[in-house]
Amino acid sequence: MDLSAEFKRWKAQCLSKADLSRKGSVDEDVLEIVQLLNGQEQFFTTSSCAGRIILLDGSINGSEVQKKNCCWLLVTHKACVKDDVIVALKKANGDAILKFEPLVLHVQCRQLQDAQTLHSVAIDSGFRNSGITVGKRGKTMLAVRSTHSLEVPLSHQGKLMVTEEYINFLVKIANQKMEENKKRIERFYNCLQHALEKETVSTTSHPKEKVNSSYSRKKKRNPEKARGKRVTKENDKEVENNDHDDPGISVTIFPEDY
Template structure:
């Protein structure tokens, strides 16, 4: 457990390597909430953004924009206007897509159960090609429609971040209470003892059966035995 704490300290001491160079304001409360707990460490985050990304026009059959090979003609963490997009498109020389990317958060967790607490995924995104080799392939009317859709997604994204923060705060408090509950600890110990006794009885029955057939037993491997007990507890 100490190793996780050391890794977390080293990670949080690193300089911010993102293009923005700092934490998004909307993502800050969630990031601070998690980093304030010993069992979690955030590694990267984005509160959500609208991007005009330009990639290579070498492959006309592929609309995949590789992050390392793309240029951002425009990026904003707020809603935008058609004029913002049209002005950015004037600089286009390759294939350009309009993307809305929702809130994303990457977190290191001390144990699997901690990761399960945070397991949330979303399909709340948008990616539409607008130009090819610098030539606009859609009408301005369609771009205006896309901006309307993207802005609505951005507004919904903000609501989802707030909702996620509130739910996470409650979940963390509940998890802490459960971990510190004497009754829960007693119950877990009782289950362990019960299963350990059952395993001992089963092992005794096996020993007795083998002795009746005059077969010599091999010494029991402690590691395998412990793993078997652990598997029973997990089941």
């Protein structure tokens, strides 16, 4: 199988699909990264979320929040306002959960060395929970992730369990995490640009040099103007379903070291 041709087919197919996310478009804070990646021959994004603060009304099964069939009382990709949370909580009938979720970005890469390059960019930018998945059919996926999340229950069966002062405290923490998340996104974009530019110089100077497949911090090609195609985070289920025809997946996870 010609993996290069297969990768091009996967990319064209993915980027031609409609955006099935709740929002229906790429989040503003991650748009430049998505466009830059999709403008490269060796990458394309399958899902993305720049980070968000959400208030869910659902149920808790043990320690797990059940997102399925839950009600979204509040969602914002910007700093949150305490009064908005208070108003939204009045609509809660079940177990309301305040969450902050940092950037999540899934990128399919042409080959392992491309994923390794992008993984280095992610780690250097602070997304130290990023990892690479390689499937038998040749699909190489990079997940850009971080662990500076927040998840706190606020009500149970519609009854508020915390004070307004505590809610104000949580909102401040969530906003601080959102600000740190944005700084990491900016670092990721800058590191990605540098990596692509550096690889351009390397491939120009040594066009016939064989690339070692060991885990080194190689950089990729100079970015052209991105094309703006996108598929966002809510398509994660579709991405997972597409991988059902790729059994025996081996996963390498690189956890945070702090």
